Amino acid sequence: MGLKKGEEYLQSIKSLGLKAHVLGETPEDLPEHGLVAPSQKAVAFTYDAAHNSETRDLFCTESFLCKDVVNRFTHLHQSAADLVNKVKMQRYCGVQTGCCFQRCVGLDAANAIFSTTYECDQKHGSHYHERFKDYWRWVQQADLVVDGAMTDPKGDRSKRPVEQPDPDLFLRIKAHRPDGIVISGAKLHQTGMLNSHEILVMPTLTMRPGEEPWAVCCAVPTNAKGIHYIYGRQTSDTRKLEVSKLDVGNPVYGGQEVMTVFDDVFVPHERVFMNGEVDFSGILVERFASYHRQSYGGCKAGVGDVLIGATALIAKMNGVDRASHINDKIVEMIHLNETIYSCGIACSATGEQTAAGNFQVNMLLANVCKLNVTRFPYELARLATDVAGGLLGTMPSAADLADPLAGKYIRKYLAASPEYDTVDRMKVLRLIENLVAGAGAVGYLIESMHGAGPPTAQRIMIRRQAKIDQKIDTVKHFLSIK
């Protein structure tokens, strides 16, 4: 089969015939829909980069599973260096697309399931690990996009799954059949789901005895019977439907979020990787979450590079790039962005091998990484807003630029540094707007906060991983305290 090109990927998704509710309609040709197409192009970028001579080495690697060269987005990490390369690859994708490219979540899910199933089998005598290897070998060879589906709706947050009035508010096994299971529930915030071939369903939190129906991990195709998609509505999304591409900011790529409903979806046994083993639900969640928190140290730093570049460029266009306070703000943006990246690298370089053989990130540092991601992009956005100027909130539309009279005035009065074209200046301002207050801000800000779990989830993990008692003991010893 071999590594697909972007165009082949796009065809393969088209052939799935997925349907979704989008702004009150169910478009016939979903992948061509204006809201969807930019996000598919972002995923397609991850395919083309594996064929590009400059990036092939970073994007391709040999799989120990199938012995073929595979796209790193489907790789089971064999070393700390693999983990570092993952982050480098993500930063590269971020800087090239300026948005969420959506393909990490399945990669992170696969690595977590790989090691968890191994340990589960060791303890429970189950056979999930081999099943998963078979499944993932196919994914690698077919070069597929896999969505990792974790986030349940959760209903009333003060109640456990078993206590919710509606048991579906956490996705569950509704029925057992001789040939498989039937699942029911929903997964929210599914980034890039509609651009995926497959879904890896995982539990959303540590289940307890008595909550076995909710301890389920399995794979289903995105076009499985019973699955329904409802598109997420995002800030400024409909600009993507307009004729001119100027106002949208990011001219090619974009993100996507979808609510996914599993209305009695059947899953055959060979695609089930956890079936009630509540004692491994928490382990799976923590591992997946840690991988995914590492990911943000790459991708968001990449998007940060775009914002920094755009900010430095608008400063030149405005003629203020030599002002010391402007320079200071850009340096601060770089500093914060590289701090995020450093955390991504650090949790990778200190990663360790699991019993199953693949490499797990340093869980303390991966959570530290993500916690910084819930903060620094906001400050980058604030500084970019400062440097860019008030036009971010007041600039006329592309449609008015096209009007003879209004266009004349816009060109006359938005001229700044004579070295740059006025419409180019508008493009840069719209790109910055996209990232700090437009459609791109959903990925760069809201997702930085909540993707891979909100900050409180990271704080809990940091507390748990930090070996505070060991620090206390050191101090006691230091002070001769018994």
Add this chain to the structure above:
Amino acid sequence: MGLKKGEEYLQSIKSLGLKAHVLGETPEDLPEHGLVAPSQKAVAFTYDAAHNSETRDLFCTESFLCKDVVNRFTHLHQSAADLVNKVKMQRYCGVQTGCCFQRCVGLDAANAIFSTTYECDQKHGSHYHERFKDYWRWVQQADLVVDGAMTDPKGDRSKRPVEQPDPDLFLRIKAHRPDGIVISGAKLHQTGMLNSHEILVMPTLTMRPGEEPWAVCCAVPTNAKGIHYIYGRQTSDTRKLEVSKLDVGNPVYGGQEVMTVFDDVFVPHERVFMNGEVDFSGILVERFASYHRQSYGGCKAGVGDVLIGATALIAKMNGVDRASHINDKIVEMIHLNETIYSCGIACSATGEQTAAGNFQVNMLLANVCKLNVTRFPYELARLATDVAGGLLGTMPSAADLADPLAGKYIRKYLAASPEYDTVDRMKVLRLIENLVAGAGAVGYLIESMHGAGPPTAQRIMIRRQAKIDQKIDTVKHFLSIK
């Protein structure tokens, strides 16, 4: 004439017959246009509040100019208590409209011009002050909305007005006529201009000898011949044009920004309040800016209250309002918001009388106030995003809620605390989205950064006002250093 009601105000604007370029069109009935109407309603609120028995005392006061009771939005402050009341009134408007209500800028301009013209006349023997009093008496009695127009396009920021290739990049007196002057140029970022009856044009920076044509202050009606308006395009603005009001977030009110072009506009002498007196241009700019920076201590605290209330409400709806970290974040939001307000109050309570008799805010503290406004709303928005959850970026549209199948799933899976209706929860989430990443964020975030000048402008003023040499002398004395 007396105090207008909101409805009368709306009629009075309608009768002006203003035209503007909006998204490529020039709508026939501009005030009824979906993008414009919400912003007019916000201004209308300031009229109705003067008739409401609960707020009348705050919104009405006696004018020393015309001896009538006038709306405080046209008042020339007679005491520090007046300045404090201005801030209280602004906070109230902010909390009731959840957006920029646009009427402060003329108020701030009037108070600055009142005292500056007095001092200019004293020095130069000009007669601007009486002219301005006549003008403003009329504004008070007719209860008008006045836009204050300061921000020139500025072109290449590294060049002075006189050095720009296009002299219009700073608005200027293009010709002197026996009966008045002709002005040419543009003012950007004009909040609420289209909802105003009158415009007070002011210079944008301290002009130097040789730059007399750019040292101009005058009043023109918004429907004057030669004025052209081009509507500013804002994040998520077109949601206001949609059928359902759910997705727009703020169901009634909204902001507005417009680029205003003055293409050879004639101004009769009796409406000219500065005509080349470069030595007063900087004074006028600083005073206006300081008043306007005080304003932000009121209005943005008011919008902050809306965001805090919405955040506290969504926490209840999600069932997490008893979690200590949630409580902590809400307390932090309150703390930051009240710090902004405190600065607004402080620069008012320590305000001082000018030679002309009205009261000027404490210029050091007014700039401190605004500098905090360029920071804290961003942190409030970040914390609100944290508490609200990822649905801010992924929630389905109102159109899909109206679909029988999708709507069923949305209601099932977005249910949270049983004490609240799911659609109400969606409303609150859309309101938060509006303020942190939607149309409201233009007013709450971008305008907080750049309105009344960007942070660097405040830093320069703080440096100038802080009497650092006096602090150094105290330390020298303290340490017996000569």
Add this chain to the structure above:
Amino acid sequence: MGLKKGEEYLQSIKSLGLKAHVLGETPEDLPEHGLVAPSQKAVAFTYDAAHNSETRDLFCTESFLCKDVVNRFTHLHQSAADLVNKVKMQRYCGVQTGCCFQRCVGLDAANAIFSTTYECDQKHGSHYHERFKDYWRWVQQADLVVDGAMTDPKGDRSKRPVEQPDPDLFLRIKAHRPDGIVISGAKLHQTGMLNSHEILVMPTLTMRPGEEPWAVCCAVPTNAKGIHYIYGRQTSDTRKLEVSKLDVGNPVYGGQEVMTVFDDVFVPHERVFMNGEVDFSGILVERFASYHRQSYGGCKAGVGDVLIGATALIAKMNGVDRASHINDKIVEMIHLNETIYSCGIACSATGEQTAAGNFQVNMLLANVCKLNVTRFPYELARLATDVAGGLLGTMPSAADLADPLAGKYIRKYLAASPEYDTVDRMKVLRLIENLVAGAGAVGYLIESMHGAGPPTAQRIMIRRQAKIDQKIDTVKHFLSIK
């Protein structure tokens, strides 16, 4: 009697014959002790300022109690303007002494007790208010320093007073006698206690039914039988005992903290202002705390001015005062310092009259004020450290400066800008060291954190005062949510 001068005050304290444990000794002439004398001079400053022609108007005011002109440090506030003047007076003292001048706590206690006793009498038919008026009239006329003693040791923080193994861990009424009460316990962190004539004892938290013995408020002289003092040990304190004054940084003034033990101290009835009325204990605590949190908006801003002045001066001495990043840091210091001050002014200007007739600060804003004080001085100290340079941690001693050889090298190699003397440069560096890491840092940093209660205490009050439900209701109304 009239207003004492500083020298008279010093004599009056000397005549009390107080004894204290200081570094393992009980010095014969305590006020002359090197650790104590600087702190007494700081208090004496508050007396001299009432006689200085430039500051008399700020420091003197007429008492409604005794109809005499009194020092504002003993005043019962009669208006919001009085509250504002208090803050201005405190800032002035801070900037002149560069340390804690210790006299606010009794002022804040008196105002809180004045209004609380009035309301207690109204409800319980007690007669505390008149007693307190008699007492305070004497304080005003004798122009005394009064310590407000609130902070109990608290023992195990997870236990109530009544649950502690040792009941004295919260100060309590140990015995009732026909002529008065006997109290037992201790008050920690007593700033300036040894420079006071009188002590106002107050409970440390809201007592509950069953905790009547701990609900006690009374006045005792500092030299009462049974009181024991143990001096607090502070960073770099012994430099005050050295021959040269250079290394101490602040050449004249300083702070003081003392642990005060009440070992069966008798208090006659006429000095008892609360005796078991648990329902007023919390009110007293909150009011005192709010006044004292207001105070920090003045005094710490004053000390901040000294640090800013010293930082601006060292920048000149180093020859870097024209560097933009240095300028930026100084502006940031000013901004933060003025934000603190603004909060102090705002909670004063919005203060309201109590039932008893004196004025109470706005409790929400006073807590906001103090919460900022727990943050911003730390950032000021960090920025001052940045600007001052590494010599803060490495500069040779005054003793080595006095050595012929070492002194020659020090003068040669610590020379910087030729406009300044090298030893003067060392003085400024030692002053900065004093405030950021030396004896002065106890007052400027540690006390800013914990004085008037730690940040969590302010957060609880902010939560309680913020009317969150009202904000929620506004949003509900706004969104038509029932």
Add this chain to the structure above:
Amino acid sequence: MGLKKGEEYLQSIKSLGLKAHVLGETPEDLPEHGLVAPSQKAVAFTYDAAHNSETRDLFCTESFLCKDVVNRFTHLHQSAADLVNKVKMQRYCGVQTGCCFQRCVGLDAANAIFSTTYECDQKHGSHYHERFKDYWRWVQQADLVVDGAMTDPKGDRSKRPVEQPDPDLFLRIKAHRPDGIVISGAKLHQTGMLNSHEILVMPTLTMRPGEEPWAVCCAVPTNAKGIHYIYGRQTSDTRKLEVSKLDVGNPVYGGQEVMTVFDDVFVPHERVFMNGEVDFSGILVERFASYHRQSYGGCKAGVGDVLIGATALIAKMNGVDRASHINDKIVEMIHLNETIYSCGIACSATGEQTAAGNFQVNMLLANVCKLNVTRFPYELARLATDVAGGLLGTMPSAADLADPLAGKYIRKYLAASPEYDTVDRMKVLRLIENLVAGAGAVGYLIESMHGAGPPTAQRIMIRRQAKIDQKIDTVKHFLSIK
């Protein structure tokens, strides 16, 4: 020769017979002096750790120069893994000593000189590299401590070396002799100089043509003729001279800073590694600085661990460790501390080989690391102060604890959680005081700001290393801007 033990190291230093000016005296037995001994013990720790079975693997490595096993503190890094191990070793030393252990600077100097001399020889045909290898082989085999001396006094910062009135304000070659050179000048802020056997002198900034005398790099023994030492005076330093060790906080270890004067010191040719090659002065400075900024990612994280452990312990002792806000603050401390560490790891893991063969850290990320170190320890200190409580500024002295009466009261009233001894509680408070406001704060706060250069130096390097033009080009390509 082999690896010395700590005791052997102490003897070897004693045998050098160094003299210094300390608080106005020149102590006969300097290493035994109370101010000096704790700092020597901290260095000795680095020797003992190489013999400890648990840490030997981390502290020992094979040298490619001498083929022996050497202490990693003298190692020339042969891989990125070596760089990572350096950081891990530094964190370990930090957590075990709670202070600056002073041995990194020579290690960082050696690695920078190693690669710089190689490139200099390539260009200029000089022979410094072999000389340096000979020298360093001897250092490795003798297991010496080497001080890296960079920071010149700099005089008037607005002037270049050649413009200073006193040419010695930057250390320079004063004379050339047939057998070597004579240097004159001083190096400030020399951490651990008096605990070193050797000094590596380096220039402090990029020299320009015409400034050849200041472009000098060489090695001299610490007891060379003409060198004079003047001890730095630090906050609370004299507590180390007191009888009781309680008040000093850190009972065993401590830091040290010394001003070093080179009064016509002769250096033979075989110890000269740069002699006027101005074009390599900047390269040497940048490389050394980057290595040293990496170091802070290890050592300060280690000291941070001590502060975190002490804070967590005092929370238990106070009985508040279950309070959510306490827990939150400790998690925040961990988060910030691990962010510093992550940056240290990241700049190591992405290090690259130099032409000379050793490994250089990633210079962008090393500067990002250090810039975070100029911020986060301050916030850790602030949070520790918050959690620890006001006793940090008010606790009685050890001498009063020893007094029968005062001691009884102290034990009674400072008792908190019954599970802990009161004196142990005092120990922990004194340790925290040491780090946030005492002698340890010099190393943990002031040195974090200025050691390895102040924040502005890092910002300049970040700006230079960040490839901003490349980011701009990416955005231009992205937006089709020419």
